[in-house]
Amino acid sequence: MKELHNEIIIDITRTLGLDTVSFPDDVDFSTSYTRASGYALSRLVMSSHSGTHIDAPLHFFEGRESLDEVPVERFFLDADVIEIESQAAVTVSELDGYPVEPGQAVLFKTRNSDLPRERFHENFVYIESDAARWLVDKKVSLVGIDYISVERYDDMDFPVHKTLLGAGALILEDIDLRSAPPGRYRLTCLPIKTVRADGAPCRAVLRRML
Secondary structure (H helix, E strand, O other), X not given: OEEEOOEEEXXXXXXXXXXXXXXXXXXXXXXXXXXXXOEEEEEEEOOOOOOOEEEOHHHOOOOOOOHHHOOHHHHEEEEEEEEOOOXXXXXXXXXXXXXXXXXXXXXXXXXXXXXXXXXXXXXXXXXXXXXXXXXXXXXXXXXXXXXXXXXXXXXXXXXXXXXXXXXOOEEXXXXXXXXXXXXXEEEEEEEOOOOOOOEEEEEEEEEEEO
């Protein structure tokens, strides 16, 4: 967290290669370095869903928008960080009555933020399918969570991804909200721009006026 020009700026991006956790069977992030002719070059190997990343509708729906087709203004949003008390899931009972506005982002801060990062944990806090429907009904533009999936680990029907992405909402996964108190922010989350990307790592930053 830094203060700059009367703003609090919080980098909520996980560092690839430092605290990267990969979903089982996905590509692990790796890097190698070479130095020749007076300069350094790095080779990066990763998934389109490595580290802090955004899912596009194409991730689950063939023929839908890829990230390079999403208007760039969709990556600059008003955002609420909502702290979730449940140790299991984001539920409608915790969200009901929260004043969510159409077009904004909602970022869930859970116990996931404090999970050790040396390995993947199956029992992370996920978003329940009816909570995903609640968010769609509120017409949110982006939903974020502080682990590498919004989905319950063993749910192979992927109801949350399909509900959110099917409605055109973007998904921001594996954000680091340890330094972000609950409240209203301005979110910037710019993904790497590659053609027909189902997802891509991004740099995600929160800003709030002092």
